[in-house]
Amino acid sequence: MKHSELQSIIKNDYTVPEGADYRNLVSVLEDNLGDPDQDIRDPSFEILYAWCSKGILTDTEQIELGNRVVTNLSVGLGEMGTDSVFLRSFSALVLCGPIYADRLFSKGKLEGRNSFLTSDIFNKWLNQAVESFANEQDLRGYIDIKKWAHSIAHFGDLFNQFANNPLSKKEEHIKILNAIAKKVVQPANQIFSGYDDGRLCRIVATILMRDLLTLKDYEEWLQQFISPFTKAVWWDEKPDPNTFLVRLNARLNTRMFLRTLHFMLLFGVKQHTGFEDSYFKKISQYRDTLLDLVAQALKKLDNNDFYYKEKSD
Structure with a gap:
């Protein structure tokens, strides 16, 4: 045609x-x-x-x-x-x-x-x-x-x-969230472009509004974004040039996703056909706690390279 x-x-x-x-x-x-x-x-x-x-x-x-x-x-x-x-x-x-x-x-x-x-x-x-x-x-x-x-x-x-x-149901939502986490932290040939992170975060908003998961489920999910990038795991004084770039892209994709997730939780998301309710009409009971958890995840991911860190942290 x-x-x-x-x-x-x-x-x-x-x-x-x-x-x-x-x-x-x-x-x-x-x-x-x-x-x-x-x-x-x-x-x-x-x-x-x-x-x-x-x-x-x-x-x-x-x-x-x-x-x-x-x-x-x-x-x-x-x-x-x-x-x-x-x-x-x-x-x-x-x-x-x-x-x-x-x-x-x-x-x-x-x-x-x-x-x-x-x-x-x-x-x-x-x-x-x-x-x-x-x-x-x-x-x-x-x-x-x-x-x-x-x-x-x-x-x-x-x-x-x-x-x-x-x-x-709950099982499917956990499966979807885990799929997102595994993809975001996966070594990649390039960083996300075209607001891919926002499209992935919209899924999290939908799952939050379906309200089938517990706070523990979200805590365990967020840990998947941190563990691959602890300093002991990620940093190498003499990085392998064959793998360094794809690992760096994974870290950048993860940071981008978590930042977008944080502001999605803070500001909400634009209503569209995927939602029955706007974000602030059916706000998640876990929103405030998740905002803190995502912020802490970003700080851990940073490894004290950029964000200011209090001595007591």
Whole structure:
């Protein structure tokens, strides 16, 4: 499909073009997800997402779509600097569609439609997403000419939908938080760009507002950001030039994430379709304690290199 045809669908409130079979169009749109041309790639995922939330696709078709795009998350996994990142990244966004639609339908937001995902399907998708996220190596944000790849941010959007779906309980929330921690501290070929840290912190906001975890759960989670970077573990007087940069990037990504998390807790996050309540209408009971814990984590991560440290600390 041409860019003009895709834009025509969007401008007409995602209505299926007259005389067209949407099933055939779904196949074409899926093929477009890995297109290096943003003018083809972006509207294609946007239409697929809308056709899920608007109920154009049947329950069975949404599950089938999810099953197909979740396998795309592993296509070319481990590659860096190739166009395969577009298929993985934009398939993550499309997978948001059935998960979001399931939550909408479960709340009666579309007449005649009900929740259609089972726990087995939901957890199969979640587990595959967690595995692919852990092994994603292409962290590029904006790319000249081809524009946004944004795999980390798009996985963040996907995990936010997982976290906000009623099928996710305490176990799933801990799994998602652990996946974030492992990714953030992972040695990386570059630092996060394109506000990836903010997209990941939005997941934490969702989980806080779902209020299924204890303070101890959050304390144990935050420890994962500190332990890899204690001075004894991280610092080396004669660093290996083959590993130093990727380890430094991991430390910078961790510091960036914790700073963003701190200010997210302090200021809240902008309300969007992922939330039922604005941050300050349903503020977490752990907010003040977590603000202190995150601040302490930042100081420990700093190893007294930058922040002023009182002698009594």
